Amino acid sequence: MTARPDSTPETLKYPHWQREFDAAILEGDPKTLRQRVDAAEAALFLRLQALAGNAEGQAEQRAIADAMRTLRAIQKEKLAYPDWHKK
Amino acid sequence: MPKKRVLLVDDNTAVRLLVRQLFELEPDFEIAGEAENGQEAVDKAANLKPDLVILDLSMPVMTGLDAAPLLRKLLPDTSIILFTVHEGSEVQRLANESGVDSIVSKSQVATELIPRAQALLEKSHSGKLPNAS
Numbered sequence: 001m002t003a004r005p006d007s008t009p010e011t012l013k014y015p016h017w018q019r020e021f022d023a024a025i026l027e028g029d030p031k032t033l034r035q036r037v038d039a040a041e042a043a044l045f046l047r048l049q050a051l052a053g054n055a056e057g058q059a060e061q062r063a064i065a066d067a068m069r070t071l072r073a074i075q076k077e078k079l080a081y082p083d084w085h086k087k
Numbered sequence: 088m089p090k091k092r093v094l095l096v097d098d099n100t101a102v103r104l105l106v107r108q109l110f111e112l113e114p115d116f117e118i119a120g121e122a123e124n125g126q127e128a129v130d131k132a133a134n135l136k137p138d139l140v141i142l143d144l145s146m147p148v149m150t151g152l153d154a155a156p157l158l159r160k161l162l163p164d165t166s167i168i169l170f171t172v173h174e175g176s177e178v179q180r181l182a183n184e185s186g187v188d189s190i191v192s193k194s195q196v197a198t199e200l201i202p203r204a205q206a207l208l209e210k211s212h213s214g215k216l217p218n219a220s
Contacts, residue, residue, distance in 0.1 A: 042101030048194040049105075061194065068172045072145055084150040084173075084181070 014060055016050070017043035021067050024074065034079055037071055044068055091208050092119035094137035096128040096154070097170070098146040106141060106170075106196065113201055123147075125154030132158055137165055138211075139204055142187070144171035144178070152185045159186030166207040170200070 012018045017040065024040040027033045044064050051057035051064075075081040093116055097103045103121050110116045119135045122128040125142070126149040132140065140158055142151040155167055169187040171178065172194070182190055188207055191199050
C-alpha cells in the first residue's frame, strides 16, 4: 500500500491521499510530525467523503481505514495523544 | 426560532473547517465556537452553553470520551455527538458510558451529520434523548 517516497502522482495507487500519508509516516522531525499527520488525516477525511456510498471504492476505503489506524498509532506513540481505549 | 448553537471539537483544522462549512449551509444552526481538544471543549462549553457538541474521539490532551462526561455534567441538556473513524461495539459501549447521545462515522459526515444533529435536537426539545446509536 505504501508508495516509495519518489512516487509521482501517476504511479500512486491512491493519489488523493497517499503522498500525504507517506510524508507523515516517513517524517523524522518531531517538530513537523504533527503537521504531516494532520495533513494526511485531512486528505483521508476528504477522500472518505468523496467515496461515501461508492461501492467501487471499497478497497480504497479499507486502505483508508488501515492508514487511519497507522496515523492513530503515530499520534499515540509519538505525539502523546491519550489512549481512549484505557477507560 | 433561534439558531441552534454548535461547539465543534476536533484537533484537525481541516476537519473542523469542512464540518463548519456543512453547518453554515444550514439555516437552523450556527457554529458558536471551536476547540482543539477535550479540555478546551470543556472550558469553552462553560461559557458558550451550546445546544450541541460535535466531539472527535481521538484528540491530544483529553479524548472525546473523557470530555463527554464532563460536558454532560456541566450542561445536562446539551446534545453530544461523537464523531469518529473508530467504529464497533467497544466504541459504542464506551460512548454510552460517557454520556454521548449519538455516534457519527467520519466516513459519513457529509450525509449523516446534519440529519443526526437535527434529529437529536428535535428529540432533546421534545423530551428525553436516546442513548448513543
